[in-house]
Amino acid sequence: MIDEPIVQIGVTGERRLVDDFRCDLSIAELRSLIQECRTWVGVDSFFQHLCWTENKPGVVLWSVSDPLIFGHPENTNLLKDRCFLAPNQFLWWEATEFNIDSFLLPVEIIPHIQAKNL
Numbered sequence: 001m002i003d004e005p006i007v008q009i010g011v012t013g014e015r016r017l018v019d020d021f022r023c024d025l026s027i028a029e030l031r032s033l034i035q036e037c038r039t040w041v042g043v044d045s046f047f048q049h050l051c052w053t054e055n056k057p058g059v060v061l062w063s064v065s066d067p068l069i070f071g072h073p074e075n076t077n078l079l080k081d082r083c084f085l086a087p088n089q090f091l092w093w094e095a096t097e098f099n100i101d102s103f104l105l106p107v108e109i110i111p112h113i114q115a116k117n118l
Contacts, residue, residue: 007033009047039113043103044070051075059113063102065089076112080104 008021009030025033027050034040034051040058042048044065049072051058057074060067064086067077079085084102086093 004038007037009033041109041113048072048075059109061103061109063099064093064096076116078104078109078112080108 005020006018008016008018009025010016010021010023012023014023022029022033030047030050031054034054034056037056040047040051040056041061042051042058043061043063044067048058048060052072052074057072057076059076059078060071062071062077062079063084066082066085066089067079069089071077080102084099086096
């Protein structure tokens with residue numbers, strides 16, 4: 001059981017997963033939240049790089065992008081299987097078809113968070 005507040009950060013139109021859903025935040029608002037949080041979980045996106053600039057490691061879920069190229073070693077980088085990586089890592093990600101099966105399931109992610117006491 002999680003006994004800490006969970007904040008979902010997203011954009012307009014994104015599915016709300018928790019009660020505290022904040023969308024369309026400015027960079028300053030994101031930086032403030034990053035500094036307040038104990039840990040964060042996200043996918044490979046701008047957010048993981050912003051957290052890196054704020055010296056706040058977290059958990060990054062990878063699917064088609066290679067964490068050995070685009071990840072930060074300070075993070076817990078979770079890749080389900082390298083077989084899902086895009087053949088050309090330098091094409092626009094929008095050109096890659098979304099595949100939900102390329103991501104770890106939440107039940108597979110939680111032990112990593114617990115093991116690192118994040």
